[in-house]
Amino acid sequence: MIDRRRFLQLAAVVGGAVFASALPGSLRAAGYEEFFFVQLSDTHWGYSGPANPEADTTLRKAVASVNALEIQPDFIVFAGDLTHTTDDSAERRRRMTEFRGIVGGLKVRDVRFMPGEHDASLDSGAAYKELFGETHYSFDHKGVHFVAIDNVSDPGANVGEAQLQWLKADLAKLQKSAPIVVLTHRPLFDLAPAWDWATRDGAKVIDILMPYANVTVFYGHIHQEHHHQTGHIAHHSAKSLIFPLPAPLSQPKRTPLAWDPAQPNKGLGFREIEAEVNEARYKIAELQVTKA
Amino acid sequence: MNGDRREVLVRAGVFALFAASGMGTLARRSAASEPQVVKVVAQRFQFTPNEIELKSGQPVVLEITSLDFIHGFNIPALGIRTNLLPGPPTRVAIKALAPGRYDFLCDNFCGSGHEEMNGTIVVSG
Numbered sequence: 142m143i144d145r146r147r148f149l150q151l152a153a154v155v156g157g158a159v160f161a162s163a164l165p166g167s168l169r170a171a172g173y174e175e176f177f178f179v180q181l182s183d184t185h186w187g188y189s190g191p192a193n194p195e196a197d198t199t200l201r202k203a204v205a206s207v208n209a210l211e212i213q214p215d216f217i218v219f220a221g222d223l224t225h226t227t228d229d230s231a232e233r234r235r236r237m238t239e240f241r242g243i244v245g246g247l248k249v250r251d252v253r254f255m256p257g258e259h260d261a262s263l264d265s266g267a268a269y270k271e272l273f274g275e276t277h278y279s280f281d282h283k284g285v286h287f288v289a290i291d292n293v294s295d296p297g298a299n300v301g302e303a304q305l306q307w308l309k310a311d312l313a314k315l316q317k318s319a320p321i322v323v324l325t326h327r328p329l330f331d332l333a334p335a336w337d338w339a340t341r342d343g344a345k346v347i348d349i350l351m352p353y354a355n356v357t358v359f360y361g362h363i364h365q366e367h368h369h370q371t372g373h374i375a376h377h378s379a380k381s382l383i384f385p386l387p388a389p390l391s392q393p394k395r396t397p398l399a400w401d402p403a404q405p406n407k408g409l410g411f412r413e414i415e416a417e418v419n420e421a422r423y424k425i426a427e428l429q430v431t432k433a
Numbered sequence: 434m435n436g437d438r439r440e441v442l443v444r445a446g447v448f449a450l451f452a453a454s455g456m457g458t459l460a461r462r463s464a465a466s467e468p469q470v471v472k473v474v475a476q477r478f479q480f481t482p483n484e485i486e487l488k489s490g491q492p493v494v495l496e497i498t499s500l501d502f503i504h505g506f507n508i509p510a511l512g513i514r515t516n517l518l519p520g521p522p523t524r525v526a527i528k529a530l531a532p533g534r535y536d537f538l539c540d541n542f543c544g545s546g547h548e549e550m551n552g553t554i555v556v557s558g
Binding site for chain 1: 503505507509510516536538540541542543544545547548549551
């Protein structure tokens with residue numbers, strides 16, 4: 142992994158900060174292997190507006206940038222709001238089909254999707270399921286258990302009792318020390334309820350996760366980096382690929398930050414997440430849509 | 434939710450607010466504490482009015498009529514939220530407030546303008 146580490150150091154210099162979850166402990170004994178994956182979020186395919194006049198090209202640029210990575214990730218995650226919402230169900234499916242075609246150009250074939258409220262809230266996830274499959278699921282990768290939680294198919298941002306029971310049962314087969322990564326769209330904690338940046342029953346999710354010692358959450362929705370702890374559980378939000386939003390409650394309204402034609406990719410980006418054996422558990426490298 | 438059930442819930446909510454605020458029995462209520470009724474319309478993607486002016490010390494009941502969607506109504510600073518079913522108005526009882534600004538929002542995703550569907554209760558001294 143020497144090459145990989147050197148690459149991350151370079152990425153930190155040219156692309157942004159590397160953030161490491163401050164969770165201690167070696168996981169070598171648990172059969173945990175080093176690997177990295179890429180998270181993209183909030184691509185909002187179909188958006189048209191002043192917050193990003195180049196909205197029809199940003200996703201393609203990001204796909205090209207991921208394909209250009211010197212080392213390709215084990216897999217890629219899209220953390221919701223794949224498309225921008227529309228009342229027209231045919232248009233929703235058209236946007237999802239176009240999105241799927243564009244990301245079909247990724248070199249990495251193992252691509253995992255999740256819905257955001259723009260994809261799923263107006264039809265309870267019906268169109269999303271037709272094109273991308275289940276809205277919540279789990280999988281294992283090199284000793285890490287990944288769980289994708291759907292907190293958007295309900296327009297009220299409830300995970301819901303059925304999914305909570307599914308989560309409980311899914312985790313029950315794991316040891317309490319198992320490394321777990323939760324992928325979701327909205328924050329599971331009350332980041333800013335006044336801006337609808339919360340999951341209504343997110344506390345119940347966290348209660349289910351809390352007995353597990355090694356849990357990290359990666360999410361989207363808020364179009365910016367944000368890092369938070371609920372007890373020993375770390376929560377890391379990702380930048381978007383459409384337009385940045387202001388820091389939580391930093392201004393009266395959650396309106397997008399103004400487009401800067403001189404820096405069209407300002408505030409946008411995707412991230413690499415490296416699962417580490419020693420030191421910190423996950424290293425996050427924030428990358429720009431295109432290299433400067 | 435039908436109208437009868439909504440009324441039961443609202444009455445229960447009003448009772449809970451009086452009890453919680455120490456206002457006690459109905460016999461102790463004065464004419465001045467009778468709640469003011471404010472009518473609000475919720476329609477994608479705005480509340481009308483979206484700025485509600487109140488006097489401090491004056492309890493209020495918001496009668497919110499949704500025209501097109503099960504919008505949410507949430508005042509995070511007061512811990513008050515409810516769903517707004519289209520049809521008969523939903524009554525939201527709010528106890529007398531201290532001067533200040535209390536933001537509210539729709540917290541049920543309702544479409545492409547959802548993020549702008551919000552407002553403020555402005556309470557003056």
